[in-house]
Amino acid sequence: MVHPGKPRMKTTISIIKADVGSCPGHAVVHPELIKIAEEALKKSDLLIDFHVTNCGDDLELIMTHNRGVDSDKIHQLAWNTFEKAAEKAKEMKLYGAGQDLLKDAFSGNIRGMGPGIAEMEFTERKSEPVVAFLMDKTEPGAFNLPIFRMFADPFNTAGLVIDPAFHDGFQFEVWDILEHKRVMMSCPEEMYDLLALIGAKSRYVIKRVYPKEGGKLPLDEPVAVVSTEKLSFIAGEYVGKDDPVGIVRSQSGLPALGEVLEPFAFPHLVSGWMRGSHNGPIMPVGQKNAKCTRFDGPPRIVALGFQCSNGKLHGPVDLFDDIAFDRARKTALKIADYMRRHGPFEPHRLPLGDMEYTTLPKVLKKFEGKFVDID
Ligand code: F6R
Ligand code: MG
Ligand code: MG
Numbered sequence: 334m335v336h337p338g339k340p341r342m343k344t345t346i347s348i349i350k351a352d353v354g355s356c357p358g359h360a361v362v363h364p365e366l367i368k369i370a371e372e373a374l375k376k377s378d379l380l381i382d383f384h385v386t387n388c389g390d391d392l393e394l395i396m397t398h399n400r401g402v403d404s405d406k407i408h409q410l411a412w413n414t415f416e417k418a419a420e421k422a423k424e425m426k427l428y429g430a431g432q433d434l435l436k437d438a439f440s441g442n443i444r445g446m447g448p449g450i451a452e453m454e455f456t457e458r459k460s461e462p463v464v465a466f467l468m469d470k471t472e473p474g475a476f477n478l479p480i481f482r483m484f485a486d487p488f489n490t491a492g493l494v495i496d497p498a499f500h501d502g503f504q505f506e507v508w509d510i511l512e513h514k515r516v517m518m519s520c521p522e523e524m525y526d527l528l529a530l531i532g533a534k535s536r537y538v539i540k541r542v543y544p545k546e547g548g549k550l551p552l553d554e555p556v557a558v559v560s561t562e563k564l565s566f567i568a569g570e571y572v573g574k575d576d577p578v579g580i581v582r583s584q585s586g587l588p589a590l591g592e593v594l595e596p597f598a599f600p601h602l603v604s605g606w607m608r609g610s611h612n613g614p615i616m617p618v619g620q621k622n623a624k625c626t627r628f629d630g631p632p633r634i635v636a637l638g639f640q641c642s643n644g645k646l647h648g649p650v651d652l653f654d655d656i657a658f659d660r661a662r663k664t665a666l667k668i669a670d671y672m673r674r675h676g677p678f679e680p681h682r683l684p685l686g687d688m689e690y691t692t693l694p695k696v697l698k699k700f701e702g703k704f705v706d707i708d
Pocket of ligand 1: 358359470574605606607608609628629
């Protein structure tokens, strides 16, 4: 149901990202590719505003427009931009040039073609603070814990307890990315059911969060969205990690900016480190430290804050580039040491089921026929 009243001039934020080549190895996007992407987006008359950046080896296009989600024109623009950057990456022999562009030709929607997409269309409030979250060396389920804590955990978000505007909680849209099905769950009533699903983060992922009756926000407009593309499901084999992105709106009837950032004071364990095959802590970093070095990681997250004004993006403010997250980074490094000492052993290495889409099955093939029955 949509609240009646003012005419709606909606804004769409689209973050579309892809790894189209990096330098050296899978560490960082080369500045030359960022320049090419900026030039391509600048030339387009489709956008209100944009910001091009990177998280590790992922080229991130943060765009605003009035065309709604799944616009073929916006998707085409992103695809063409990635193609241009990939062309340069190939010319420079950058590593993994064109890696995430899994299909040859664009066919109307970028979903299922390799890049990751988080998009939301909404009616801008009097003031609209938004945070773009960018992760590298992990999978979409890495957002489950922090998004749950922002919108459902009263120990994280004081507003759930003391702000009447969202004391009734939020609705969660959860996707089963294996079966390609979705379910809506309402918190706090169905909190334990929600956790029963999203604790299994390699299969059930929070796709969107919606407000509930009682607040001032339109009920059909999301307040958070996460990219859920799984590269291995598209390609049928390991081709790099999904490295998801998310968009979260905040304040005035939503979790405050500080409540949105608070979950990252705890560097939780995520999957996707080294060869997409290891668990490790996700480390909140400023953009200048969004480069994957040690054991191709550890997995990282960047948070860019904007004030969105009629589609114009004021910012970004590099939110984790702050001493308040120093301790989280130190803890992440301590956990990284501890996890690394397990070497090839689980639970540092992913459980066998999750290794199915890595290069390990090719190695295990060697033993087929060598096993004999135990009497
Ligand atoms: C890439 C990633 C890396 C690679 C690893 C091996 O996103 O996670 O850890 O999997 O560097 O890469 P190749 O097989 O290209 O040498
Ligand atoms: Mg790469
Ligand atoms: Mg990456």
